[in-house]
Amino acid sequence: MVYEILKKYGIRGGYHDQHFLIDERILDRIVDAADIQPHETILEIGAGIGNLTERLMAKAGHVIAIERDPELVFVLKDRFGEPDNFTLINGDVLDVDFPAFDKVVANLPYSISSEITFKLFKYDFKLAVLMYQYEFAQRLVAQANSKDYSRLSVNAHYFADTSMIMKIPRGAFSPPPEVLSAVVEIKPRPAHFEVLDKEYFLNFVTAVFGQRRKKMRNSILRNKQLLGIEDMKEFINELPQELLDKRPENLEPEEFAKLANMMFTHKEK
Numbered sequence: 292m293v294y295e296i297l298k299k300y301g302i303r304g305g306y307h308d309q310h311f312l313i314d315e316r317i318l319d320r321i322v323d324a325a326d327i328q329p330h331e332t333i334l335e336i337g338a339g340i341g342n343l344t345e346r347l348m349a350k351a352g353h354v355i356a357i358e359r360d361p362e363l364v365f366v367l368k369d370r371f372g373e374p375d376n377f378t379l380i381n382g383d384v385l386d387v388d389f390p391a392f393d394k395v396v397a398n399l400p401y402s403i404s405s406e407i408t409f410k411l412f413k414y415d416f417k418l419a420v421l422m423y424q425y426e427f428a429q430r431l432v433a434q435a436n437s438k439d440y441s442r443l444s445v446n447a448h449y450f451a452d453t454s455m456i457m458k459i460p461r462g463a464f465s466p467p468p469e470v471l472s473a474v475v476e477i478k479p480r481p482a483h484f485e486v487l488d489k490e491y492f493l494n495f496v497t498a499v500f501g502q503r504r505k506k507m508r509n510s511i512l513r514n515k516q517l518l519g520i521e522d523m524k525e526f527i528n529e530l531p532q533e534l535l536d537k538r539p540e541n542l543e544p545e546e547f548a549k550l551a552n553m554m555f556t557h558k559e560k
């Protein structure tokens with residue numbers, strides 16, 4: 292029982308994003324959603340007291356767990372020892388180079404959700420099943436023309452198919468966080484559309500969502516320096532005018548790509 296582990300080691304949590312999932316049915320459902328096969332290597336970020344870790348170890352060929360807090364690393368070592376199928380990394384997830392993994396399953400530290408998600412997109416993996424703050428999860432899976440559609444949604448659409456699979460109440464955790472949570476499934480796949488320069492595309496999307504109420508035309512003109520196009524005032528007439536009249540929240544990911552590709556090609560001339 293998760294409560295007993297917390298009690299045994301005198302762990303309270305509540306700071307450093309430490310909210311432990313105590314609802315055993317939800318823990319099981321998260322692991323089921325990952326459909327773990329015996330040959331797979333699973334990455335877990337923020338292993339905490341090992342409540343999810345032990346379930347992952349029961350199914351996977353190998354588990355790599357990352358945990359920053361030395362007190363929790365002590366708990367993990369004490370509980371699991373050093374079996375061959377377990378690698379424990381005591382470090383900050385944002386500093387650690389991830390060893391190769393097939394799937395990532397984690398109840399994430401919410402305050403660095405964005406950084407972790409963008410970091411994961413740089414790796415090759417089959418599936419992610421991740422717990423996020425509910426509002427973050429909504430933005431991650433949002434489609435164009437919805438209020439939650441953001442640079443995060445466009446990036447996620449570029450790298451993967453995403454869906455929200457469970458909404459989790461506060462009471463599933465100890466101590467309960469102030470916010471609702473949700474589990475999201477992320478399935479990486481090749482992009483549905485061509486992007487000539489990934490970094491340029493991502494910077495462009497970030498820049499225009501910085502002014503989400505503005506029409507694309509105004510945002511692009513404003514960001515001419517960042518976009519590297521000095522003669523933007525003239526060049527903008529060559530871009531598809533119907534896209535420039537929209538706001539970023541109304542553009543499909545492939546429409547962002549179309550604009551970014553045209554600007555990138557012009558900049559490189």
Ligand SMILES: C[S@@+](CC[C@H](N)C(=O)[O-])C[C@H]1O[C@@H](n2cnc3c(N)ncnc32)[C@H](O)[C@@H]1O
Nearest residue numbers: 310311312337338339358359360383384398400
């Ligand atoms: C929401 S808790 C999840 C704990 C446990 N896996 C569970 O499901 O109950 C997040 C965990 O991430 C750890 N953590 C927070 N920031 C971290 C970081 N930058 N790098 C690695 N671990 C971190 C916390 O110590 C905590 O154990």
